[in-house]
Amino acid sequence: MRKKIGELLVQAGVVTDEQVKQALASGRRGQGRKLGEVLVSMGLCTGRDIARALAAQHELPFVEIPEYIPHAVSSLVSMDFQTEHRVLLFAVEQDGRSEKIHVAVEDPGNLMLVDELRFQLRKPLKVFVVAPDDLEQALARGRGEPLDIVEAEPMDMDEDDSPDILPPPPPHDGDASADGAEVLEDILGSTPRPKVPKAP
Incomplete structure (x- = not known):
């Protein structure tokens, strides 16, 4: 003789005898709803708990269907x-x-x-x-139904959170190599440069 769903759930430690009795009483008041539906609606177990109990009752394996099916x-x-x-x-x-x-x-x-x-x-x-x-x-x-994709909301940025932007370097006179060196100094800070000895 097959065990009842309530017995199997109690045996598995999912619910207690008292909770099963409460669910059965609620099911009778709810025009004959199934015990599993009532237990899930009461938040006492999950749909997978019920499915595992059904599998045990009918001596069948329980399965979580893989994402990919050929x-x-x-x-x-x-x-x-x-x-x-x-x-x-x-x-x-x-x-x-x-x-x-x-x-x-x-x-x-x-x-x-x-x-x-x-x-x-x-x-x-x-x-x-x-x-x-x-x-x-x-x-x-x-059926190929599209998944619900939630678009990311634009991130609000305070003035203090805005990235630091370096001001453009001021114009300099002189050749291009001098301009490049001075621009680097403006960005990286003034760094002493080694003196190049003059040719004899």
């Missing part, structure tokens, strides 16, 4: 289908002479969905459980 894998089934049914194809495993497709699901209890995928792919599947937020982000990447 297009040859994700396109085996349309992204519209994957988005609608909350499922994602993310890897292929060579299993002897055949290939095994790695599939991440949000609801491991949806056996009809797994059977439908097997029928469409005509290949064996390895099913993983994924957290809802992780799945949504991966599906968005698969």
Whole structure:
């Protein structure tokens, strides 16, 4: 007999028995919301905690979907289908002479969905459980949705923070070499120069 989600979360040390009882009571008042949803909304655990518990309950591995998924894998089934049914194809495993497709699901209890995928792919599947937020982000990447880019705001600078700008050197008479030396003196400060002995 499978353990309940609440038992698994308590066993894992994520929540206490009392917190599970509070969430169950709140779920009944909230028109039958699932225990996991209530616990997350109460801030007592995360979506990944619930997904790990679901994976343990169904004896399936938990997965954090990688950033990069080969297009040859994700396109085996349309992204519209994957988005609608909350499922994602993310890897292929060579299993002897055949290939095994790695599939991440949000609801491991949806056996009809797994059977439908097997029928469409005509290949064996390895099913993983994924957290809802992780799945949504991966599906968005698969659909090619642009990332939200926050532009950096211009930095306000006080007068004291402004960079020091050297004033242009004053004009000098004389040849170009003398002008260059005097300009360096203006910038670096007056530095005594060695005297060059006169030729006999």
